[in-house]
Amino acid sequence: MVLKVKEKNDQLQFPGNRHFIVGDAEDPPVRDNMFGACIIRSTPHHVSSPEQAIRNLSSKLIEGGLFFSSDPHDSYVRFIFDFLMKVWKLHDEKASDDPLIKEKCLKKWLDDANIQGTIKFSTYLPPHIFLFLTEGASTALLSRTDTIFNSIPGFRKFSSLIYAEGIKVEQRNLSG
Secondary structure, eight states, rough: OHHHHHHHHHHHHHSSOOOOOOOOOOOOOOOOEEEEEEESSEEEEEGSSSHHHHHHHHTTTTEEEEEEEEEOOOOOTHHHEEEEEEHOOOHHHOOSSSSSHHHHHHHHHHHHHTTTEEEEEOOOOOOOGGGOOHHHHHHHHHHHHHHHHTTTTTTTOOOOEEEEEEEEEEOOOOOO
């Protein structure tokens, strides 16, 4: 995946410095306070201690650094997505013993890691639907369904994806 990202980065000719590192998410092989952003996509549900991984990744961010993560959500209708994956497997995956992220847990993990931000929900349709659409049509459908379903109170519990966007803040002093 890192090679694909590097290739895409070179094609798009993004300005600025980019570093791509392969390492253990639970113990990243870089010094603290080094990065201005961290993106972890579909990673926490693969590690044995997602809370530790998020805390360690946060330690690598500078104060004010941006954090983004996305993972499978502990949805009320998760059984539909799981059934479809058994009937028509899109990919092989090995996840942790508890592969679905709950909103309450993610909020606590972010707070413990000094990341202040928001939790959002996405993807209310099975991913199989998007295989029949062009990239533009898939993006438009995802955007529309997310807008509609996220506007319905309580409906976010039906999404298949949970993600967090935040900023690393100064560590809070809990003594006193």
